[in-house]
Amino acid sequence: MSSPCSSCSTASTCSGSCSSVPELTEAQKLSNIKNVVAVMSGKGGVGKSSVTSMLAVSLMRQGYKVGILDADITGPSIPKIFGLKDKASAAEKGIMPVKSMSGIKIVSLNLMLENEDDPVIWRGPVISQLVKQFWTDVIWGELDYLLIDLPPGTGDVPISVLQSIPVDGLVIVTSPQQLANMVVRKAIKMATMYKATFYGLVENMAYIECPDCNKRIEIFGKPAGEKEAAANEIPYLGQLPIDPRLTALSDAGQVEEYQSALFDVIAQKVDACSKEKSPKETA
Numbered sequence: 001m002s003s004p005c006s007s008c009s010t011a012s013t014c015s016g017s018c019s020s021v022p023e024l025t026e027a028q029k030l031s032n033i034k035n036v037v038a039v040m041s042g043k044g045g046v047g048k049s050s051v052t053s054m055l056a057v058s059l060m061r062q063g064y065k066v067g068i069l070d071a072d073i074t075g076p077s078i079p080k081i082f083g084l085k086d087k088a089s090a091a092e093k094g095i096m097p098v099k100s101m102s103g104i105k106i107v108s109l110n111l112m113l114e115n116e117d118d119p120v121i122w123r124g125p126v127i128s129q130l131v132k133q134f135w136t137d138v139i140w141g142e143l144d145y146l147l148i149d150l151p152p153g154t155g156d157v158p159i160s161v162l163q164s165i166p167v168d169g170l171v172i173v174t175s176p177q178q179l180a181n182m183v184v185r186k187a188i189k190m191a192t193m194y195k196a197t198f199y200g201l202v203e204n205m206a207y208i209e210c211p212d213c214n215k216r217i218e219i220f221g222k223p224a225g226e227k228e229a230a231a232n233e234i235p236y237l238g239q240l241p242i243d244p245r246l247t248a249l250s251d252a253g254q255v256e257e258y259q260s261a262l263f264d265v266i267a268q269k270v271d272a273c274s275k276e277k278s279p280k281e282t283a
């Protein structure tokens, strides 16, 4: 965010050689974000918010300063997953994020609504404008990683994010159903059109382990994430099981208590990808 190009609407596609340097907002002058990673999936319900949350938790445990921009304006889950009670506050120079128990900075429209179940009945352009403001008007401060939890689909918000926020890399989330993979391919194709960099694909809900005999049961069909990643020529980050502990801790707002070596490996791979992309930028 320290770059003067970061508030430009063509930042993600331009070569950086244009002469019109846009003015930074006051909030941007107070922020320095080293890496922006968007978590995307064409299909709803495959676990984007869960993967975003656990990536944030794992990166935080690795010692990084992490923030989450909840761009799922009409179906926000991040505040609930982290059990946030406080509201985001307005300071003189911008919006202050709410900090989770372990210090992850979070901004979500649900942190601004009176009741968490108040519906947001807004048209696409208004929603897109708000997401852009979460980038330009939030005082994020120093962050090693800002993770963006995108809504499902290839509509207004993913387009706005890819056009107006300098996303360094994308993490694609899918699940074993052929239907999920078909819709996820649309998202990959769309992101390719915006010349996005893919950090890789995660296959969530790949199997469940029987608590009695430890047998893996592939309830959504044979996992195909690795094949899907190869077919789309993007890195494969790994697969995650359905884990009832993750559901329970997310429902209780205690996701930061969840431990998973598999998530940690995925976070390490994402970290390695971002270091490869901008070796000097990540501590």
Ligand SMILES: Nc1ncnc2c1ncn2[C@@H]1O[C@H](COP(=O)(O)OP(=O)(O)OP(=O)(O)O)[C@@H](O)[C@H]1O
Pocket (backbone or CB within 6 Å): 041, 043, 044, 045, 046, 047, 048, 049, 050, 051, 072, 075, 077, 150, 151, 152, 204, 205, 240, 241, 242, 243, 244, 246, 247, 248, 250, 251
């Ligand atoms: N690996 C997993 N193990 C157990 N439960 C999971 C897992 N991944 C996701 N879930 C649960 O599945 C539900 C949907 O997950 P999540 O909200 O992360 O999906 P999403 O793709 O972000 O949804 P949306 O389409 O609304 O954006 C949640 O209740 C979540 O706790």
